[in-house]
Amino acid sequence: MPRPGFVLDVDRSTPPILFWRGENFSLEKLPAGRSRVIYPPEPLPAIDDIDGAIRHALLNPIDQDPLPSQLFPGMRLTIAFDDVSLPLPKMQRPDIRQRVIEAVLDLAAEAGVDDVHIIAALALHRRMTEAELRHAVGDRVYDAFAPRGYLYQHDAEDPDKLSFLGTTPHGEEVEINKRAAESDLLVYVNINLVAMDGGWKSTATGLSSYKSLRHHHNPETMTHSRSFMDQHRSELHKSNWRMGKVLLDSGVKVFQIETTLNTDTFPKPFDFLSKREWEWTARDRMTFLATTKALNRTPHRLARDIFHSIEAPHQMTSVQAGEVEAVHRITTEHVYKQQLVEVKGQTDILTMGIPYISPYNVHSILNPILVQVMAMGYYFNMYRGMPLVREGGVIIMTHPCRPEFNPVHHPSYIDFFEQVLADTTDPHVMSQKWEKQYAEDEWYKHLYRTGYAYHGVHPFYMWYWGTHGMKHCSRVIVVGGDPKTVRRLGFVPASTMDDALEIASDVVGRAPTITHLHTPPLMVADVSL
């Protein structure tokens, strides 16, 4: 039986704690008597018969008719699936999306459906490469559909392939992929890695355009999403849910298939990264030492390639299908069951080690803007109830934060870093002053549509993601980061953890409480007083 997550109070016997530092890690000694470490729950057991569970979900959906009864010859069937941004790291083959899509296609074939399109729901993310598509949907599906043009990627900048469905009572415009909107049935294949994913966000975000996204990907909405992992207190989700109603009212019929994964994140020999430090064996300690020493001597690019080649052993813990909201309620319970950790009280300082990967740099560089979104957008928001760090507290993260960007994947990020952040770090100011220029830049659009670039506006969304966190905390310190780059982000550089704690003492005093979020693996802190 896997052990639940727990909170360790640090005392003098507590060993140094693992901190991620991009493509490396360090061990940091936290002050005894006033520090605590939150460990995620151990991975839940995976479903034994995954294909059987998927078929069962399709035949016994929630609040909808079984999938076979919704399929008929001559119909237009569209299958949309989550893109390369998850799961993280990519899962060992076969990917769960492949298994679900194959099951849906089997049923479609049995029903005589021959007008089937498969669409990667990437919104304003970069397009997936052939290798990434093959990994996600499998070679059989790819070879059957892609060469004939029936497996393709959503293009949020092709006006001929978008359909405007109306506006919400709040004036939010809803525009989604035309093929999806005009199909007799839209089957959405989701991987719910965190509680933020899924639900109406799958279709209303994944298949939409800038025209729609701007209504909830903005500083105002982000400020009032507390947190993204708690959909009932998230304006982001409320907006998506309103848009979902517009989809329903305009006749879009969605059959939602949601899956959850356990947190079995790292294969051997990296499995020590998921362990609690005092349980490290001699072999684990040797592996840690050998790995860090080797990585110190490894060129960044090579280290990055090594880490991005990791395929996670995580596996499916649940699958449910049917009506979007009913399905998502159950999915969210499964996510919480895996990831929730009870925590009492807030902290003065929240520490976090930022790893090499985020949803937006698969096979790429975690550039400084993505470091920001990982810390202030994701890790800060890994809570339910109230933030782990108190208002006015300090966040200390560890990451080299080099001024490195992938020009193929993140071209507008480079300009954002050079131009926008040089002007302002205030999300509200930049949204008014700069966002439109980047969103409408023809070069960025061209690269998004024809290359592998994130949309021009994407770095803004990444910055907005951290709006609440940046407003909530009085100081953000980056240990080991390139000082000039860290300052450009509006943060404070520090050489060591001790230096960072000294810098933080200006704000939180000389004996602050400290909480370390020991992630990955993923977790959500359920914080109460």
Added chain:
Amino acid sequence: MRALKISRKPAKFAVARLMSPISAAGAAKYGPLDLVNENAPALPSGDGWHRITPRLTGICGSDLSLVEGHASTYFDDWVSFPFVPGHEVVADCDDGRRVVLEPVLGHAARGLPLPFDGAAPGDGDDYAHLVGGCLEPGIQTGFCTSTGGGWSTELIAHESQLHAVPDDMSDECAVLVEPAAGGIHAALATWPAVKAALERGETPVVAVLGAGTMGLCAVAGLRAFVPGARIVVGARYPHQQALARALGADVAVPSDELSRAVRREVGCHVVGDHLSGGSHATIDAVGDSSSIAASIKFTRPRGRVVLLGMPAEVTVDLTGLWHRETALVGAYTYGTETLADGSRRHTFDLAIELARTARFDRLLSATYRLDEYEDAIAHAAAAGRRGAVKIAFDLRPPHQETR
């Protein structure tokens, strides 16, 4: 008089060339430059000659390239050795005026007919006069053995070269008038491209690569005399970026970000390492192989690159220039300008106005006495890195107040 003098000694030029990458002070000490005591130049026989005694004299990039032995052999036939460098001069004239020197030794100074009525020293489309008349060859004061130069306590100058300094202008501001004139001349050289853009209803974008003294003067010149231009500057050092903004740049970024900054302004694409479009005009205030190549890459097809920085031998792939039909034009000194409204003015008159309104005294970072010339040269050679812009010799008697 005391003067720093350059003689034609090939071995010393070679030593300077070898030493300059290691130590500019060493190049000054062991190169062709000597501090001498000798008689002041004799006045030529013609009318209008004056003796002037410098108050401040700037150290220019072209002076440095000479001292460091990097100057092009092109000049061998256009200068006369030995000569005293220094052409950015504010001085006292023997008739009591305080003057700035327009250093070009034009037709009037050489006793030759003007190319047209009212011509400035820099005017004329035939440079034969630069090696003729009553003077030895020399493109300017500071490169001619007959006149002496500003790095001394005395030189001679023709009336056609002298401009009275307004009483309310400090020496520190006046010493920047000559580079200001050069900057204005380069700025106005962009006008054909800017004007064409305006006529097409576009917002003209002018890029300036390099923000040493000349680049900054060009920025100020663009802002003052090239209406409607959006100015984007690539400057290597933060203080240069700040000054560029203060002098009128709309955008100032590190030099290696200039191409992307231009692209953002014009919204074009990127093809390989060239912009598909780019700035309507670019002022290259650096003048080396990489800056010329970069300027071609981010100037739009049929745009105009103005070469303000003095180049020597460069290696540049000109395929892009050929394919994009880019105009590459030089911008040397000054003369009679045609302004945007069609009026004609002498560049030096514009420069005196601009130096005052743009407060160019803030560009003067440090001054040295003449016998501190090794330190002065070293400081000037590393001006950007040391947070400076213009370095000058202070030739005023000690404790004399600035006017």
